[in-house]
Amino acid sequence: MSGDKDGVRAGETIRFALKQVLDFALPPRCAGCGTIVADLHSFCPECRTRVEFLGESGCSTCGIPLEATDADTCGFCIAKPPRIGRTRAALAYDELSRSIALRLKHGRKVALARTMARYMAPLVRSDGEPLLVPVPLHRSCLWSRGINQSALVARELAKMTGPRTDPCLLKRVKRTPALKGMSPRQRRKLVAGAFKMKPEADLQGRTIVLVDDVLTTGSTANACARALEQAGAGRVELVSWARVIKPMQLS
Numbered sequence: 001m002s003g004d005k006d007g008v009r010a011g012e013t014i015r016f017a018l019k020q021v022l023d024f025a026l027p028p029r030c031a032g033c034g035t036i037v038a039d040l041h042s043f044c045p046e047c048r049t050r051v052e053f054l055g056e057s058g059c060s061t062c063g064i065p066l067e068a069t070d071a072d073t074c075g076f077c078i079a080k081p082p083r084i085g086r087t088r089a090a091l092a093y094d095e096l097s098r099s100i101a102l103r104l105k106h107g108r109k110v111a112l113a114r115t116m117a118r119y120m121a122p123l124v125r126s127d128g129e130p131l132l133v134p135v136p137l138h139r140s141c142l143w144s145r146g147i148n149q150s151a152l153v154a155r156e157l158a159k160m161t162g163p164r165t166d167p168c169l170l171k172r173v174k175r176t177p178a179l180k181g182m183s184p185r186q187r188r189k190l191v192a193g194a195f196k197m198k199p200e201a202d203l204q205g206r207t208i209v210l211v212d213d214v215l216t217t218g219s220t221a222n223a224c225a226r227a228l229e230q231a232g233a234g235r236v237e238l239v240s241w242a243r244v245i246k247p248m249q250l251s
C-alpha cells in the first residue's frame with residue numbers, strides 16, 4: 001500500500017522539519033554537555049579541553065599518530081601506500097565523541113550533524129572538486145528519511161565546504177555483522193564485496209571524499225574505496241568524525 005507509506009513518510013518529513021525549526025529557535029547548546037554556548041554548533045570551553053582534536057596531526061597519509069620523528073609519513077604508508085590517499089578525523093574516539101555519534105545515530109538530530117560537520121569541514125580539501133560520499137549503512141538508500149547518519153553529516157559538510165554530495169552513489173549490498181571485537185583480518189574478509197556503485201556511475205578520475213562517523217580499523221572504508229576505484233575514481237580520501245586510536249578500544 002504505497003499510499004499508506006507515503007502518508008507515513010510525509011508525517012516523518014513534517015516531524016523532521018519541525019525539529020529543524022525547533023533546533024534553530026532554541027539557544028545553541030554544547031553538543032557534549034548541553035550547556036548553553038555562545039557559538040552555534042560548537043563545544044563549550046570545558047568540553048573543548050576534554051576532547052582530543054586530531055585534525056591534521058599524525059601521518060600525512062593515514063593520520064595515525066607519529067612517534068617522535070621528523071617524517072610526515074609513517075613507515076607503513078611509505079612501504080605500501082594505502083588505497084585511501086588521505087585519512088583525517090576530527091577527534092579521537094572517546095566517551096564524548098562516541099556519545100555524540102550515537103545520539104546522531106539514534107536521535108537523528110540535525111544540530112548534532114552540523115556540529116560534527118563543523119569540526120570536520122576544515123579537513124575537507126576542496127581542490128579538484130571532490131565528491132562527498134557517505135559510507136552507506138543500509139541495503140537501500142534511505143537518505144531522504146535521514147536514517148544514515150553519515151549521509152546527514154555529509155549533507156551538512158557539503159553546505160559548509162562547497163563540494164557536492166551523492167548520498168546514493170555507494171550501496172551496501174551485503175549485510176555484515178557488527179565488526180566489534182574482530183581482528184583486522186576478519187573485518188576485511190567480512191566487508192569484502194559489501195559495497196556496490198550505482199550502476200550508471202562513472203567517476204572518471206574524480207576525487208572522492210568518503211564521510212564516516214567512527215573510524216576503527218578502516219576495513220569498511222577500504223572496501224568502499226575499492227568499489228570507488230573500480231568505478232574509475234582517481235583518488236579516495238576519508239574524513240571521519242572520530243577515530244579509534246588505541247586498538248584496545250575496539251573490544
Ligand SMILES: [Zn+2]
Binds near residue numbers: 032034035045047
Ligand atoms: Zn560542553
Ligand SMILES: [Zn+2]
Binds near residue numbers: 059060074075077078
Ligand atoms: Zn601512514
